[in-house]
Amino acid sequence: MNDYYKAINWNAIEDMIDKSTWEKLTEQFWLDTRIPLSNDLDDWRHLPENEKDLVGKVFGGLTLLDTVQSETGMDSLRADARTQHEEAVLNNIQFMESVHAKSYSSIFSTLNTKTEIDEIFDWVSENEVLQYKAQRVNGIYRDGTPLEKKVASVFLETFLFYSGFFTPLYYLGNNKLSNVAEIIKLIIRDESVHGTYIGYKFQLGFNELSDEEQENLKNWAYELLFELYENEERYTDDLYGEIGWDEEVKTFLRYNANKALMNLGFEPLFPDNASDVNPIVMNGLSTGTSNHDFFSQVGNGYLLGQVESMADEDYDF
DSSP: OOOOOOOOOTTSOSOHHHHHHHHHHHHTOOOGGGSOGGGGHHHHHTSOHHHHHHHHHHHHHHHHHHHHIIIIIHHHHHTTOSSHHHHHHHHHHHHHHHHHHHHHHHHHHHHSOHHHHHHHHHHHHHOHHHHHHHHHHHHHHHHSOHHHHHHHHHHIIIIITHHHHHHHHHHHHTTOSHHHHHHHHHHHHHHHHHHHHHHHHHHHHHTTSOHHHHHHHHHHHHHHHHHHHHHHHHHHHHHHTTTTOHHHHHHHHHHHHHHHHHHTTOOOSSSOOGGGSOHHHHHHHSSSOSOTTGGGGGOGGGOOOOOOOOOGGGGOO
């Protein structure tokens, strides 16, 4: 029997969310090499040593999570794609997760010595709390059901990244490391699409389950979230305890954990809302960039034009 290959036809769309998400992601395309990170060197020189150490560890942790997402996460989701167009969107997401991971290395190469970079990656490999969350999510990607994999992906995209995102957003609000923060804002802009899109695909499958199956899966998701949150508390204490930002970061984490649940169509777990989060950080969380024309700093060869900020209604499924 001959193999049969079906050519993808973008003129026959089964789910318009696939098309709108593809267009949003390609509209937002960016590369780290076009952002003048060296302009942050003066700010970097004036940071205390314990804050420099924090920044290195934060970005090391984010690199690990993006690596999991690009090497394992999207492959596991792609195996259960409902449409060819969904598979194409997941290919795009996988590539951008690799761009995100590489972006942190660009930050390291600008701010850190080779010895410091090696120490950061050694810390990533040896930190048990960080490794736990990567291994827990990766285990679900490997052995979970299609819907469990989507839950894990949304929790990673919309919740687990944010213990790391707090730091650059805080500096941005205090007029420090603005170009580093621009990369983070671009990553957050991508992740806001990734989390809502995969959450939407989860809801399609979830709505096809029986009432009993829905209840069991919902309970599993809440238990997983709380387990990951407890681990994230330990991670936060490890990173931020000495500096004294730990409680503010935990509030930010709970706020984003609720966002992850909402992406899945579930009710929030924690009482925290936007008004409880440090307003400096919330202001930075806006997915627009502070200067849409910052690409022009590297010449006219990379003009993307203005990219609109993600608005909640764009992905109100």
